Amino acid sequence: MTDDVERTRESVLPLLARHLASMRAEASEEHAELTLFREDLDEAKLLDTCLLVASPAEVADRLRELRSGCGVTHALCRVFLPGRAHLDAIESIRLLAGAVKPRLAA
Numbered sequence: 001m002t003d004d005v006e007r008t009r010e011s012v013l014p015l016l017a018r019h020l021a022s023m024r025a026e027a028s029e030e031h032a033e034l035t036l037f038r039e040d041l042d043e044a045k046l047l048d049t050c051l052l053v054a055s056p057a058e059v060a061d062r063l064r065e066l067r068s069g070c071g072v073t074h075a076l077c078r079v080f081l082p083g084r085a086h087l088d089a090i091e092s093i094r095l096l097a098g099a100v101k102p103r104l105a106a
Helices: 005-026 043-049 056-070 086-105
Strands: none
Touching: 005 043, 056 086
16 A cells, blocks of 8 residues: 555566566466466556555545445455565555544444
């Protein structure tokens, strides 16, 4: 989560690409059909469809959509990706607690 979505997306995409390539390389034949391992799913599409890299307001809106549309009651928030700065993860935690959680409670 970030206040500077474009900068964060630009920094996350190469990390996500490396992580995705590594996971694909380690996947066994039996996992080849999983969506994550499909070759047509690139890191940008994965970022847009499966991850929430957005402003606190956008994250809260998306979580509300998931709650009302799909009945989601819990979310796993991974705020650290390999290669990202530790302080970025701390800032994401701060934004979750201070800017997203209050919006979801309202």
